Amino acid sequence: MKEMLTSIRRTPYQSLTAFLVLFFTLFLSTALFISISFLSGLLGYVESKPQVTVYFQTKTDTNEIFKVKDELVTSGKVLSIKYISKDEAFQIYKDLNKDNPLLLEMVSSDILPASLEIFANKPAFLPEIAEFLKKQPGVDEVVFQKDIVNRLLNLTNILRKLSFGFFGFLMFMAIIVLITTTSFKIALKKDEIQLLQLLGARKSYIRAPFLSEAAFFGFVASTSSFMIIGAVLAYFNPFLSSYLKGIPNLILNFEVYKLTVWPLNLEFLLITYVLSTLFGLVISLFSSYMATDKYLQ
Numbered sequence: 001m002k003e004m005l006t007s008i009r010r011t012p013y014q015s016l017t018a019f020l021v022l023f024f025t026l027f028l029s030t031a032l033f034i035s036i037s038f039l040s041g042l043l044g045y046v047e048s049k050p051q052v053t054v055y056f057q058t059k060t061d062t063n064e065i066f067k068v069k070d071e072l073v074t075s076g077k078v079l080s081i082k083y084i085s086k087d088e089a090f091q092i093y094k095d096l097n098k099d100n101p102l103l104l105e106m107v108s109s110d111i112l113p114a115s116l117e118i119f120a121n122k123p124a125f126l127p128e129i130a131e132f133l134k135k136q137p138g139v140d141e142v143v144f145q146k147d148i149v150n151r152l153l154n155l156t157n158i159l160r161k162l163s164f165g166f167f168g169f170l171m172f173m174a175i176i177v178l179i180t181t182t183s184f185k186i187a188l189k190k191d192e193i194q195l196l197q198l199l200g201a202r203k204s205y206i207r208a209p210f211l212s213e214a215a216f217f218g219f220v221a222s223t224s225s226f227m228i229i230g231a232v233l234a235y236f237n238p239f240l241s242s243y244l245k246g247i248p249n250l251i252l253n254f255e256v257y258k259l260t261v262w263p264l265n266l267e268f269l270l271i272t273y274v275l276s277t278l279f280g281l282v283i284s285l286f287s288s289y290m291a292t293d294k295y296l297q
Contacts, residue, residue: 041250060138178287
C-alpha cells in the first residue's frame with residue numbers, strides 16, 4: 001500500500017487522469033444500467049396487464065361469450081384468457097368506489113358488462129386479436145394496449161442497442177487512455193524495472209505494483225461514482241414515488257431469478273454496485289496488464 005501511494009504521488013497527473021477516466025466511464029455505465037433496468041421493469045409491468053380487454057353488450061348471452069373465448073384459445077395466439085362476469089365486474093366496481101356510497105346506489109350488476117381479459121403470446125398478435133373481436137356479435141368495445149407496449153418495447157430496444165454501442169465506446173476509450181497513462185508510469189520507472197530484471201525478478205513481481213494500483217483506482221472510482229448516483233436516486237425518490245404511483249413494483253424477470261427494481265431496495269443497489277465494481281476492475285486490470293506486458297516482452 002505504501003509503495004502504491006508513493007507511486008501515485010510521483011505521478012499525480014497520470015494518476016488523476018486514470019481515476020477520472022474510470023470514474024466517468026463507471027458513472028455513465030451505472031446510470032445507463034439503472035435506466036435500462038427501470039425501462040425493462042416498466043415494460044414487464046405493462047405486459048403483465050391484460051393486453052386486450054373486450055366488453056360485451058349487457059344482453060349478450062354467456063354462451064356466445066364463451067364461444068368467442070374458445071375460438072381465441074384454439075387460434076394459438078393467446079397465452080391466457082380471464083372471464084369477468086357481471087357479478088365480478090360489480091364487485092370490482094364496489095371495491096373501487098367503496099368510499100362513495102352514492103355511486104354504489106346508482107349502479108347494479110345488470111347494467112355492467114361482462115368482459116374477457118386476454119394475454120397474447122406475442123405483441124404482434126394484438127392487432128389480429130382486436131380485429132377478430134370487433135367482428136364478433138354482441139361485442140360493445142375492444143380496448144388494447146398495443147401502442148403503449150410497442151412504444152415501450154421500441155424505446156427499450158433502442159436504449160439497449162445504444163447502450164451496447166456506448167459501453168463499447170467507453171471501454172475502448174478507457175482502455176486506450178489507461179494503457180497510455182500506465183505506459184508513462186512504466187517509463188518513469190524504467191531504470192528500476194531494468195534493475196529488477198537483471199536481478200532475475202519475475203514478470204509477475206514487476207507487474208504486481210501496477211496491477212495493485214489499477215485495482216485500487218477501479219475500486220475507488222466505482223465506489224465514488226455509485227455513491228453519487230445513490231445520492232441522486234435518494235434525492236429524486238419522492239418524484240419517482242409520485243410518478244410511479246399506482247405501480248406496486250417493477251421486476252426484471254430472468255430465467256431462474258427475479259430482481260425487484262422498484263421500489264428501490266438494497267438488493268438491486270448492491271447488485272448494481274457489484275457489477276459496477278467488477279466492470280471497473282476488469283477495465284483497469286486489463287489495461288494495466290496490457291501496458292506492462294508490452295513493455296516486459
